[in-house]
Each structure stands twice: as C-alpha cells, then as structure tokens.
Amino acid sequence: MSKARLVLVRHGQSIYNQKNIFTGWTDVDLSQQGRDEAKKAGQLLKKHNIYPDICFTSWLKRAIHTAQILLQDLEWEHINMLKSYKLNERHYGDWQGRDKDAIKKEYGEEKFLAVRRGYDVPPPPLHVNDERCVWNDKKYANIDKKLLPLHESLKDTKKRVLEYYTEQIILELQKEKTVLISAHGNSLRALVMELEKMTPQEIVQFEIPTGEIIMYDFDSDMKILEKNVLIG
Numbered sequence: 693m694s695k696a697r698l699v700l701v702r703h704g705q706s707i708y709n710q711k712n713i714f715t716g717w718t719d720v721d722l723s724q725q726g727r728d729e730a731k732k733a734g735q736l737l738k739k740h741n742i743y744p745d746i747c748f749t750s751w752l753k754r755a756i757h758t759a760q761i762l763l764q765d766l767e768w769e770h771i772n773m774l775k776s777y778k779l780n781e782r783h784y785g786d787w788q789g790r791d792k793d794a795i796k797k798e799y800g801e802e803k804f805l806a807v808r809r810g811y812d813v814p815p816p817p818l819h820v821n822d823e824r825c826v827w828n829d830k831k832y833a834n835i836d837k838k839l840l841p842l843h844e845s846l847k848d849t850k851k852r853v854l855e856y857y858t859e860q861i862i863l864e865l866q867k868e869k870t871v872l873i874s875a876h877g878n879s880l881r882a883l884v885m886e887l888e889k890m891t892p893q894e895i896v897q898f899e900i901p902t903g904e905i906i907m908y909d910f911d912s913d914m915k916i917l918e919k920n921v922l923i924g
C-alpha cells in the first residue's frame with residue numbers, strides 16, 4: 693500500500709475575513725482567532741500522529757504564518773517549506789478590499805454567488821495602475837506580468853494551482869511522502885475540485901472553513917483511497 697498522503701489546511705481567520713472584506717491577493721495577516729485556529733490545526737495533527745515530510749504554501753502571509761504556527765505547535769519545524777505564488781488565493785480583482793455585503797447589494801444575490809462560488813465567472817478586473825495591482829509589488833518583480841492576474845474566475849485559479857500541483861507537489865506524493873499544503877479557501881477549492889472530480893455545479897456548494905484540515909490517502913496510481921476531514 694502506498695503511504696502517499698496529502699494534508700490540506702486552509703489558513704486561519706485573517707483580518708479581512710474577520711471584517712467581511714474580500715481579500716484575494718491582498719497580503720493581510722491572521723487575526724488572533726486565526727492564530728488560535730492554526731495552533732489547533734497543529735494540535736489536531738499531533739493527536740492523529742500526522743507529521744508531514746514537506747510543506748507547500750503560497751506567497752501570502754496568512755497561509756505562511758498558519759504553516760509556521762501549525763508546525764511550531766507540532767514541534768516539527770525542521771521540514772522544508774516551499775512557497776509559490778501559484779498557491780495564492782483566487783485573485784478577486786476589483787472586489788479586493790471591499791465589503792462583501794456592499795458588493796452583494798450592488799450586484800444582486802445571483803451575480804454575487806456566480807462570481808463568489810461559481811466556476812467560470814470572474815469579478816471585474818483591477819486596472820494596472822491601481823495600487824492593489826501586484827504588477828508594482830517588488831515581491832512579484834521576477835514573475836512575467838502575463839502570469840500575474842488582474843482578476844480570476846475559479847477556473848483560472850484552478851489552472852495555475854494544478855500547474856504547480858502537477859509540476860511540484862505530485863512528485864513528493866509519488867515518493868510516498870506526507871505533504872502539507874497551507875493555502876486558501878478558493879485555491880484549495882480549486883484543488884479539491886480536481887481531486888474529487890467535482891462538477892461546476894457541485895463546487896458551488898463546497899466551502900472550506902478557516903483552519904480546517906482535509907486529508908487524502910492515495911494508492912500507487914495516485915487514486916484516492918480515503919478522505920478524512922479532521923475536526924477538533
């Protein structure tokens with residue numbers, strides 16, 4: 693039997709989650725509740741005797757800090773942590789930094805849900821001169837601008853997440869490693885959609901709470917043998 697195991701954790705509550713503001717690629721930190729959720733995730737892994745061999749995360753501090761706090765709590769901080777912007781949250785375009793209820797009012801429930809939870813409807817794009825655009829953020833200076841989105845549908849997010857998953861993460865699973873990914877509500881929804889072969893209709897209903905852990909065990913053909921959601 694293969695020992696390949698994928699452990700997904702959504703970052704703990706961020707300051708924007710707490711304030712009900714769309715976040716996307718905005719680099720906000722965890723709230724106190726978020727730090728507590730990350731600690732709890734570490735304790736859960738300890739309770740279930742799950743010690744990752746490697747950790748992947750995004751370039752956004754709410755996911756990086758969740759991984760760091762979790763591994764600190766697990767007393768397992770020596771493992772390699774690889775970071776890629778391809779695991780960043782879905783880019784929320786012009787909705788970034790704006791109140792969710794105000795946007796729902798402006799666009800109406802149906803359009804709001806189609807963008808927020810649907811598969812192929814993006815929010816309005818950011819202008820390249822907008823201060824929220826990462827084109828001018830020095831962190832992304834070495835990335836080709838063509839790869840830096842101004843807005844994304846879940847379908848767009850899925851494409852880049854899967855590129856990274858198939859180019860990097862799957863190689864570790866093929867070595868029968870336990871792989872931890874600390875990422876975001878929608879970048880993880882995109883990955884789960886692919887792993888569980890969900891349809892665009894099914895993904896609308898699927899959400900991952902902050903701090904939740906979803907775990908998959910694979911056979912040697914990378915087929916899912918078992919899925920577990922770890923609850924405290």
Ligand SMILES: O=C(O)[C@@H](CO)OP(=O)(O)O
Pocket residue numbers: 709713714715716717781782784808877878
């Ligand atoms: O704001 C965001 O980037 C995401 C995740 O926090 O929000 P939502 O859950 O509404 O897609």
